[in-house]
Amino acid sequence: MITVAKTHKMFIGGAFVRSESGRTFNVTLAAKSVAKGTPRSRASSAPGAALLAPRTAASAPSATLSVQLGRASGKDLRNAVEAAEKGFGAWQKCSPFLRSQILYRWAEMVEGKREEFSHLIESAILDRHASSSKVQRARDVSAEIRNEVGAEFERGLASLIYFAGFCDKFGQIVGSLNPVSGPFHNVTFPESVGVVAYVGLAGGPPGQPGKSNRSSRNTQATRTTQSTRTTQSTQTTRSGKIHKLSKSGEPSGKLGGSGVGFGELLCDLAAILASGSAVVALIPGARGIFVNTLGEALATSDLPDGAVNLLTGEVEEILPTMASHRRVQALSLPNRGGVLTPGSILVEAKKSAVGNMKRVVGGHRGEESMEHLMEYSEFKTVWHPSAI
Amino acid sequence: MNRVETGKSTSKGSEGPSVWKGEFAPSMESSSTVKIRPRYGHYIAGGWVAPKAGRYFKTLNPATEEVLCEVAEGSEADVGSAVQAADRAYKDVWSKMSGAERGGYLFRMARLLQERAREFAVLETLDGGKPIKESRDFDLPSACNHLFYYAGWADKLEYAFGKRESRAWGVAGQIIPWNFPLLMAAWKIAPALACGNCVVLKPAETTPLTALLFAEIVEASGLPPGVVNIVTGAGPTGAALVRHPGVKKIAFTGSTEIGKLIAQNSAEFDKRLTLELGGKSAHIIFEDAPIDQAVEGVVQGIFFNQGHVCCAGSRLFVEESISTLFVEKLKRRMETLRVGPPLDKNTDLGAINSKEQLTKIQGLIQRGKEEGALYFETSCKLPDRGYFLRPALFERVSPSATIQREEIFGPVLTVSTFRTPEEAIQKANDTQYGLAAGVWSDKGAKLFEVSRRLKAGVVWANTYNKFDPCSPFGGYFESGWGREGGLHGLYPYREVL
Structure with missing residues (x-):
């Protein structure tokens, strides 16, 4: 039978669209056999591992699938921001409890696409291993990769459920009734920041794209060691990576690179949605393969159109427009710690974000924590006299 | 205290004889309690230090245009030694001290400041031009309360940060404005110290004197040398402080323009910024509002401190059905405002802070007239010398008019109408x-909904310009980043691990 391949599209305003520019770039996926029977978790993978036949993906790299991803233009980004403003309004109208239910439904829809996502995650992981020139011994690597795929998927799913349950709770934790001196009722509570532009670059050091940490404590540990270890040369390498992407003028056609991983991506999007904000996310380079399927899950989650918008393309091309767009209230950049290279694309983005005083956030990306969600919140304080 | 009282139906100035035309006999507060030295250096590491470049600048009394004294102009080298002193104090002493001990010093400072409150109030009025009744009844009590409030947090931070571990940043660079000089110093110093940071504070160049006098409070409290350092100067001094690699945390209150510069200059560094910037706050009056109280609220909202208030309610929106009556009552109430010598206890509006600010406000008024809005100012007499302006308002202001979009930072209100919520x-x-924003209505449900939908960090419902140490303050969008005051004001001063 002839396989029916899927056309990958971006997800803007609840619709599946290709770039208005008509431009695409090519990405290579792993052969499909591997994803089947991906274990639910590390624990259950051990006994199940023996049942799985030696897989073809790692041993026979020729059995791959090529897809064309849309290369978003500045116009696509502006359309997405417009959609996100509408989506934000609709998302705001949902009660926090309803947002909880919708996020949980999103998790249900992601679960339903476990096989498809596992295939995409595996493609990303295989490519990363290839690019880090790790020796691949077919059988061992297969087991290892299978575990990794399962863990990455579970991590993403768990983050959705974690933040689904947070929508109607964080306000009670961080809000306050302030005992002012005087006859006044005075309360402080969080409000959503608005439209968030999210750049799907991984925060970790090169070679570990998408690596992030479940517990907040771990995150800090990593960050601290990172910054203490950071030397001038590694800094250069990091920004060099981005420059490479930009100089070529083409998005990286290879998987991995510095794109965000599946688990972290879901975690970050869920945190933004749980705060009540709307998002325009660019998932750059080859990690854009997640976009179409994620869009399908979102489109069937009762999420208002435009609350999440997913673009594929190139950071160099889209980030400057994101950073300078006046209808965007927050810019989420990967947390790379320490001093950034002057003139690098991230520094230029931070500078241009100052135009409308966007909140530049991202320090807690990948974390299942309230601090992560609070990056996308503002505090409002309301006074009223109290008298008879 | 010249602030809004709401909740009761008493109101002044709107019933009976419509306008008070009588003259008040002068009631001048004595300035003899204040001793101003002819020249001030920087306060670094617990001592007075002459500026390395040897340059000084003059600070004026804006109500008389007389020179009060000379103040050191901070160079990069001066900023360097202040940061070094703060860093040493942090590493050697302050970071090793318990929260309870840190709090102890803050409690002491609060008490010492209370004792010398009158002296500080007079100096604030001399250097900045604000009416003595405001410096006496608002600035000073608020500053003391702020220190006292945060003193109690110093040994309870583990409750503020929940299960997350946190630590002080180290040296905080703090740059404060000229509209509430001492109060802003307290807003900055109190949470920074409670959270375990050491500070280098730069007061505004037109109002450095109360911060410098505060050095005496610091000294009297026995605070270890270097925990609080004060460097005076203008923009370049502030820029040197922002640039200094030893300063991990920047807190700035001032204009959006300068805030943006600071944010841009910090883009490549891993510095944490708290920015309290400008505003153009809306004040909405619904037809079901208690009209006379709302008039008082509007007057306090825009004319408090000559309108030199970042959260001033500078854009008034009145429901069309009551707008004629409301504006008439508002003008009548404005006529009773007295502009005069700031040290006079009867004065409602004192001097505009500086010649530069006066020129800026006059320019914007001129622009408003040119763009076709209808101008009204009160008929009161102005003092012969000094920088003064009459309270003013513009009607028929278009939404795109310069005076409707730009922060005037002076006693100028714009009035527009609306038909539906x-x-x-x-x-x-x-x-x-x-x-900030204000909204007046008698209907609770309407207030809740409008408060929720106004995009502002502070919403005053049936009141305006209320402040309290435990109430977080700060804005959305171009009004800045972060909150000051209350539990939420602690967050910017610690790194969450």
Whole structure:
């Protein structure tokens, strides 16, 4: 039978669209056999591992699938921001409890696409291993990769459920009734920041794209060691990576690179949605393969159109427009710690974000924590006299 | 204290004899309690230090245009030694001290400041031009309360940060404005110290004197040398402080323009910024509002401190059905405001802070007239010398008029009307700022909904310009980043691990 391949599209305003520019770039996926029977978790993978036949993906790299991803233009980004403003309004109208239910439904829809996502995650992981020139011994690597795929998927799913349950709770934790001196009722509570532009670059050091940490404590540990270890040369390498992407003028056609991983991506999007904000996310380079399927899950989650918008393309091309767009209230950049290279694309983005005083956030990306969600919140304080 | 009292139906100035035309006999507060030295250096590492470049600048009394004294102009080298002193104090002493001990010093400072409150109030009025009744009844009590409030947090931070571990940043660089000089110093120093940071404070160049006098409070409290350092100067001094690699945390209150510069200059560094910037806050009056109280609220909202208030309610929106009556009552109430010598206890509006600010406000008024808005100012007499302006308002202001979009930072109100709550909210939110907003109505449900939908960090419902140490303050959008005051004011001063 002839396989029916899927056309990958971006997800803007609840619709599946290709770039208005008509431009695409090519990405290579792993052969499909591997994803089947991906274990639910590390624990259950051990006994199940023996049942799985030696897989073809790692041993026979020729059995791959090529897809064309849309290369978003500045116009696509502006359309997405417009959609996100509408989506934000609709998302705001949902009660926090309803947002909880919708996020949980999103998790249900992601679960339903476990096989498809596992295939995409595996493609990303295989490519990363290839690019880090790790020796691949077919059988061992297969087991290892299978575990990794399962863990990455579970991590993403768990983050959705974690933040689904947070929508109607964080306000009670961080809000306050302030005992002012005087006859006044005075309360402080969080409000959503608005439209968030999210750049799907991984925060970790090169070679570990998408690596992030479940517990907040771990995150800090990593960050601290990172910054203490950071030397001038590694800094250069990091920004060099981005420059490479930009100089070529083409998005990286290879998987991995510095794109965000599946688990972290879901975690970050869920945190933004749980705060009540709307998002325009660019998932750059080859990690854009997640976009179409994620869009399908979102489109069937009762999420208002435009609350999440997913673009594929190139950071160099889209980030400057994101950073300078006046209808965007927050810019989420990967947390790379320490001093950034002057003139690098991230520094230029931070500078241009100052135009409308966007909140530049991202320090807690990948974390299942309230601090992560609070990056996308503002505090409002309301006074009223109290008298008879 | 010249502030709004609400909740009761008493009101002044709107019933009976419509306008008070009588003259008040002068009631001058004595300035003999204040001793101003002819020249001040920087306060670094617990001592007075002459500026390395040897340059000084003059600070004026804006009500008389007389020179009060000379103040050191901070160079990069001066900033360097202040940061070094703060860093040493942090590493050697302050970071090793318990929260309870840190709090102990803050409690002491609060008490010492209370004892010398009158002296500080007079100096604040001399150097900045604000009416003595405001410096005496608002600035000083608020500053003392702020120190006292945060003193109690110093040994309870583990409750503020929940299960997350946190630590002080180290040296905080703090740059403060000229509209509430000592109060802003307290807003900055109190949470920074409670959270375990050491500070280098730069007061505004037109109002450095109360911060310098505060050095005496610091000294008297026995605070270890270097925990609080004060460096005076203008923009370049502040820029040197922002640039200094030893300063991990920057807190700035001032204009959006300068805030943006600071944010841009910090883009490549891993510095944490708290920015309290400008505003163009909306004040909405619904037809069901208690009208006379609302008039008082509007007057306090825009004319408090000559309108030199970042959260001033500078854009008034009145429901069309009551707008004629409301504006008439408002003008009548404005006529009773007395502009005069700031040290006079009867004065409602004192001097505009500086010649530069006066020129800026006059320019914007001129622009408003040119763009076709209808100008009104009161008929009161102005002092012969010094920088003064009459309270003023503009009617028939278009939404795109310069005076409707730009922060004037002076005693100038714009008045527009609306027909539906939707229109009011839309017009109120039509600004790049988001610091504060006011809304007046007798209907609770309406207040809740409008408060929720106004995009501003502080919303005053049936009141305006209320402040408290435990109430977080700060804005959305171009009004800045972060909150000051209350539990939420602790967050910017610690790194969450």
